[in-house]
Amino acid sequence: MNGHEDTPAAVSVDTFSERVVARVARGARFCGLFASADSGGNRLTAVLAEGNSLRSEVTVVPDTTEGFPTLSTELPSASWYEREIHDLFGLKPLDNASLDPLVLPLKAGSKYPCPGSGEPASPIEIDPTPSRTRLLGEGVFTIPYGPVRSGVFESVEYVVETPGEDIPYVVPRVFYKHRGIEARFDGTSVDDGVLVAERYEGVASVAHAIAYCTAIETIAGVEVKEAANFVRIVHAELERIVNHLESVVRNTEAAGQAVAYARLTLHKERLQRLRARLCGSRFGRSVVVPGGVTGPPRLDSNTLLAGLDGIEKDIRSDLSLLMSTPSFIDRLRATGVIPPDLARQHGAVGPVGRGSGQVEDVRFTRPYSGYQLLGHQLIEPRIDGDALARQRVRLDEIAGAFHLVRQAIDRLSELAVDDADWRVPVELANGESISGKSISGEAIGWAEAPQGELLYLVTVDDGVLKRVKPRSASFHNLALFSAAFPKEVLTDFAFIEASFGVSIAGVAG
């Protein structure tokens, strides 16, 4: 099975940046840069995807030094990660030109929260002064759009810099809803951790739970049973369908397609109710747990399949009419273009990447949770890179997800399942793992969330979570948001936002 190489030995701070940049130059995809408190300093981990596996580069930045050489000069996609590390740890990426606060504009003198340090973060104060204006020119002004938006949206501020109609630059400011949720993992039990993961980015609870749990299962050295994996797939694919529908719904809303909006929100609600009938939660929560699942879907497979058939037929029919409605398509075509070259350089993930020529979908390239057991096809990426391409990718994936759910249900009904198979113990009741010791170690778990590749860097010490760092696809992709704008006008904004399909909770943390 494809996977993650063991953690390599730390290299010196001076060579760290060079090594990461060299790997990217040789074709690796940059997945992120993360910090955690370590004895005598902070440990930095860069995660890279090479072929079908993940590799890390690690260094320790001693407390005695001011910071570390920036990666972002050579690797612009590292910039947001460096800003996040600066906000949370006070660790300075030297020579990073744009160190504006991203997730937490701490007031001068406040203590950095340093998640994973073992010390509970003390109350902090923030100082939300506006960021600097980027553009200088005659008649250029800024429109702060948010954080309280016009409509039912998550809070975020987009500072739009415009001479009147065009949008040469947009600055997303996400710190308004920073909840400090990463620190909530610190010191909790392995079992409680999944409840926090489910609430990190609430619209993708199942994907977060799976990514977290696979990391724990790797550390504990347990194998989840086939049946439990199929249950995970059922919930994860339903979550994907609903999230993709939501993105299309937001597009129809922006285009004023009232009937399409009403039809698609109706189907979305039907799916949410179906999910509630499977597990009690409209968001698939409390199903995925370390070692497996809490139980099978609570509908018999025939009822479930019949319910799915009805919903899929209606969705397919309405989406096909929508895709032949010129007044809708015209708003998406050539809007918010991310050129394939840029998507590759940035390592764009999920539908944003696949709308711009990127192939990777970790369900199939680094299979987890039993996806390798189901018949599947990688979806042909689109190369136009516009909002329409991203929507087409989502429509393909909706069809694919229905297919996967059906396969998982079929396979599940063929298995003779023992009650004990739903959940393999990762720890015995007395806190010991099945190997006789409390589980300790570190691992990276992943899942293809509806938004794209989701990573969980997990460190467990003696059965207790020491540090958990989730990296949502929303975080990675939103850094590209501004790049979609130079040629666009204010009325395109809503379509670009909807087609990115980002959850701000997953960005702000």
Place this chain on the structure above:
Amino acid sequence: MPWIPRGLHDGVVTTRYPRRADGYGEGFHAAVDVEPGAAVDDRAYAAVTACPTDSISIAGSTTGGRLHLDRGRCILCRRCVDICPRAFRFTSDFEVSTQQRNHLIVPDLEEDDATLARTRDELARRVRILRRSLHVRHVDAGSDGADEWEVAALMNPIYDVQRLGIYFTASPRHADLLLVTGVGSLGMIDSLAETFEVMPEPKVVIAAGVDAISGGILRDGYASSAGVTDLVPVDVLVPGNPASPFGLLHGILLAVGLLKESRGHAVRPSTNSKASVEPK
């Protein structure tokens, strides 16, 4: 043009709630109920310990104590239900909103009926003018993102709150009701206060979901305010994680006095208030 028959395709899909009870119970976990008088045995203790948000408490002496569960903290993780099904079970009754924080604790605590009546009358007087046309402003004060989906669902054809004269508005200056989700993140404290400030009188505030009521799982977070109840004057609390669309609708109708709450549970509207929730 082809959209016109499409819009008529399924006939009326809209719920009859609140005129009629809605059958939407099936399988949905709206809240946890506690069996009154359930014995406090080892299983019950195990449930207390397993609760990730300390929602369960034992009142009275250890022998013959009583179990209480605070729905304002409960994130519906189902551990207590799995560990001690004799004492805890899920209910699909979504009419669980209340006007007072301690009404979220089940079974009911002893309470002062006079205070309850006073709070209820005060709110009823304040909101009488809002009953036929209510403009709602939603503010996310640090949610996990799922809350917004549930709020937005109120505008889908199944809930279609416009039939009840309820509208979502972009401007707080047009708003009568402030619907707040999220834990009260530090970054949103000022924006939330400003939004409340510029709303015209009379105004009501709903805290939607346990994140907004108590901070949920992030109660002690360094960037959370343990809910929004200390940030704005909250009139109605809607539990849930997130609060479901029906739960929200019940909370909104409760806030404007179209439904009444009694001892922690809502009852059907009286005959005269029923008239004003007729579909238009």
